[in-house]
Amino acid sequence: MKWTATFAIAMSLVAGEASAQLLSPGKLARPHADLEGLRSCTKCHEAGSKLGEKLCLDCHTELRARVEQKRGYHGRLEDRTCHKCHPDHRGEDFEMVIFGPRGEKGFDHRLSGYALDGAHAKVSCEECHDSRLVAAADVRALMKKHRKAKTYLGLSADCSSCHFDEHRGQLGQDCKSCHSTRTFQIERFDHGLSRYELSGAHVKVACDKCHEAKTGTEPAATFPKPKSLSFVTYKPLEFDRCTSCHQDPHTGRFGADCSRCHDTTNWSRTRLDSPDKVAFHDRTRYPLVGLHRSVACESCHGPKRAPKWKGVAFDRCDRCHLDAHRGELPGDCEPCHDLRGFVPSTFEREAHDDTPYPLRGGHAAAACAACHAKAESAELMKPPKGRALLVSNRRFRFDREDDCSSCHADPHQQELAPKACTECHVVDSFTILSFDHDAESSYPLTGKHRGLSEAQPIPCGRCHASADGRVSYRGTPKECRDCHTDVHAGQLDAPPSDLECDENCARLGCSRCHDTNGFKTTAFRHDPEFTTYSLDGSHATVDCGGCHLKRETPHPTIYRGLPRTCAGCHVDPHDGRMRRFEQP
Structure with missing residues (x-):
């Protein structure tokens, strides 16, 4: 009994499969192979009706969402008769996608909502429709379930879904703001769209001068594969101050606002828009002091058509x-x-x-x-x-x-040449002399010739005078009479003729009786050393003037030619009786 039931069931299954084979127009394609048999017919075929879109979408849920949202190729179709493009029952190896007479490569990609243009038009279908590039989660889940399945679904229109981000996240996802599908290279980037608009000389600067290249750290198996291991840095770059890129040649002396003096046109062209240019100059290496503060800029930084601000030596x-x-x-x-x-x-x-x-x-x-x-x-x-x-x-x-003589006239008129002035004079005063009359001349100064004291010397001009009024030192006479008046009127120029001349007698002139200590002090004595008329007895006590009578000026006192007899000076009290009164 049990065997009979089992056999009956088996036979019914065989009969079912046989009838399915008899009713089926052909074997299903491999993706639908799990739908073979009469039990699965109604999963695709509605009873008493033809194939319907609804049953297809009940199974292909990833398409249903896109159709409902009118996204992609299927969402844009007005005629959604699925089997027109995806027929089946034509054998296990049948490709269930009919692209038309031109095949897959002739597919009009505009129908998908993503037109292929530029370099995209030259890319093979397989390069983009790679399962590794599928972005949609539902499609990825489907591919995970059917690992050998091929799909055109699930791709994103975002550049980063197919291309490696060569900027490594620096510039966000809006690739179209700089790139086009014609070429990846930027023909001319409008820097004005960035936060730092290029102007002046900056426009001519090569990109890599500011945006240097760095080496990426991506693994070798990275997909999509980067075009280059190196990438250009765009962010973050500091540009709020010129010193972010340029070295400050002023080492901070002028502050951080370079635009006060410079613009981007040319570094060498400087504009001083400071209302107080002098105050600005105080921050330079040469602050303006004194009269320099009132000097016009052009006096130092010109005058030329283009003022020179750098390289001015000071x-x-x-x-x-x-x-x-x-x-x-x-x-x-x-x-x-x-x-x-x-x-x-x-x-x-x-x-x-x-x-x-x-x-x-x-x-x-x-x-x-x-x-x-x-x-x-x-x-x-x-x-x-x-x-x-x-x-x-x-x-x-x-x-x-x-x-x-470089500054002073020679008052001696070369009389003392070749002696230098410093041999006699000192810088304290011209009248203070260092000349030693005793050691450096042939006429030592003694006695009164030296003056009343060291503080009161006799002026040189008293002795060293010349006819033209200047002081003369050469040829000055040395005799007393050359400087002093002979009060004796020449009486004593020669010794008495009857005097035997000794060494004192040989001293003719004033020095026989006088020295330089004083005129009134005399060495004369009334004895044979000086005269033939010696004084003895009462004559020795008689004042000189008693015999040598003075006459009225200018006549001198008489020393020569005086009588030597008693009668010459005395009255004869004997009235001649002694007869010797007239005798010497």
């Missing part, structure tokens, strides 16, 4: 100014001048100590112009034309700094 004054001393004073100008003005000079007398000729004594009180007078040679050095420049016509260079 390490020395003569970079801009003519050397006022025309090389007479080598070195920097700062020791003598400052920016308040060329005159007056800031050179102090103390600074003269650092020169070859320090100021000492009376020189320290001398006015500068007394030594540094105007010189004709300096006057001739003035430029005949050009800018109005200060040029000194003072003399600063001397052939010999230690030669007094």
Whole structure:
């Protein structure tokens, strides 16, 4: 009984399959192979009716959603008779897609809602309709279930769904803003669409000057495969300040706003739109001080058609100014001048100590112009034309700094040549002498000749006078009478003829009786050393004037020719009785 039932069931199944084979117009294509048999006919064929769209979409749910949303090729069809393009029962190997007489390559892709143009028109179907590029989740689920199945569904129109993002996420997903389907290369990117519009010289700069290349880190098996391992950096790039790309040649002295002086047209062309240009200059390497603050810009940065702002030398004054001393004073100008003005000079007398000729004594009180007078040679050095420049016509260079004649006239008129002035004079005063009359002349000064004291010497001119009023030192006579009046009127020029002359007698002139200690102090004695008329007895106590009578001026006292007899001076009290009164 049990066997009979089993057999009956088996026979009914065989009969079913046989009847299905008898009723079926042919074997189903391999994708529909699971629908073979009478039990599955109604999954595609409605009873008493032809094939219907609804049953197809009940199975192909991934298409139903697209048809309902009118997306893709199937959603755009007005005639949705599925079997016209997808017939079946033509054998297991039958391709269930009929593209028309031109085949798959002749398919009008515009019908899908995604027209192929540019480089896309040349791409093979398989390159895009690759199961690895399917983006739709429902289609991916279908492909996972039917791994060997082929589909044209599930692709996205987004570039990134088929192409590797060569920018590595820097620029987002809107590829069309820069690229077209004609070529991947950008013919001319409109930088004005970016946050940094190019202007001036920036327009001519090569892209890679700002957008440098970097090497990607994607695995070798990355799909879609990148065109290049390297990529250009576009974001994030700093451009809020010029120093983001350019090195600041001013090292921050002018702040970060380069546009105050520069624009993108040309770096060398500078515009100063600051209302206070002087204040701007204070941030440069050369702040304007003193008179420089009132100088017109063109005076230093011109005058030319295109002002020069960079490369203006300022390490020395003569970079801009003519050397006022025309090389007479080598070195920097700062020791003598400052920016308040060329005159007056800031050179102090103390600074003269650092020169070859320090100021000492009376020189320290001398006015500068007394030594540094105007010189004709300096006057001739003035430029005949050009800018109005200060040029000194003072003399600063001397052939010999230690030669007094460079500044002073020789009051001796070469009388003492070749002796130098410093052998007798000092810088404290011309009247203070270092000359030693005792050691350095043939006439030592003694006694009253030295003066009343060291503080009150006799003026040199008292002895060293000349007819033209100047002081003369050569040929000055040395005899007393040459300087002093002979109060004896020549009486004592020679010794008495009857006096035997010894060494004292040989000293003719004043020095026989007088020395330089004083005229009134005399060495004369009334004894044979000096005279033949010796004084003895009461004569020794008689005042000189008792015998040597004084006469009225200008007549001198009489020393020669006086009587030697008693009668010459005395009255004879004996009235001649002694007869010897007249005898010597």
